[in-house]
Amino acid sequence: MITPLSFDSSLFGYSVGKCLADEDWSELEFLEAAKSYRLVYLFSEVPLDFKSTQIQSVDLRLTFFKNLKGQNPNTTEIYPYSGELSENLLTLALESGGFSRFHTDPRFINREFEKLYRLWIEKALAQQEVLIAEELAGFVTCEVLENEAQIGLIAVRKDHRGKGWGKRLIQAAENFAIQKGAQSMTIGTQTANLPASALYHSMGYQVVQRQFIYHYWG
Structure with a gap:
């Protein structure tokens, strides 16, 4: 579910990962998997709602x-x-x-x-x-x-x-x-x-x- 990012982790000095939210994405499963990370970038093609305050919206990127x-x-x-x-x-x-x-x-x-x-x-x-x-x-x-x-x-x-x-x-x-x-x-x-x-x-x-x-x- 979460892919480790060795470059970002080395640059920032703490564990960083990324996750692409698909149709089967689950907040509970994500939070469990994210426990071993200091920071995780979460990408989605649609807006997401969360119960956890640990996850916050930071960007709507246009290409x-x-x-x-x-x-x-x-x-x-x-x-x-x-x-x-x-x-x-x-x-x-x-x-x-x-x-x-x-x-x-x-x-x-x-x-x-x-x-x-x-x-x-x-x-x-x-x-x-x-x-x-x-x-x-x-x-x-x-x-x-x-x-x-x-x-x-x-x-x-x-x-x-x-x-x-x-x-x-x-x-x-x-x-x-x-x-x-x-x-x-x-x-x-x-x-x-x-x-x-x-x-x-x-x-x-x-x-x-x-x-x-x-x-x-x-």
Whole structure:
């Protein structure tokens, strides 16, 4: 029922697991299985109700999709970055996770959010998946696996917001993906992040999945 997550457990310093709630999911069985974990991520395609206060809703995640076939690359002022992780870039990476469940769940008290997002941007840099705007007005990460691409982190510096950088960052990621042979792009965000959802819709992205996420804390 619960799958151990060795990476998360090692990073956070306590036992972490994940569980996908299907039609046969039982709260009592889940709670019994979860006793050996400090934290369990619980994913469901439908909203769930609980009697236990140990399980709380933390996110309704949206996955956006766009077909890139036949799309011509646009000229942007955003280019691949291969330098070191600077404090400014790290700050932007942390800002990109402002709506993340790892940031909004107050039961994280050991800087788990910062650890996770630092590692995320470091990995993207190592794999040359980071694109930055002029004067570091913003950045985006884009992973390409065969013919599918995915935007991971994206943020615009506070003093450059409202100037169209968000759209240009996504266009740059699409260019990057097309040049590497991708035919589609997905982007994940939180329902609470209304500006991001509006931007993705305006650029032709459609919601293909809604996932309810809960955290169990032991």
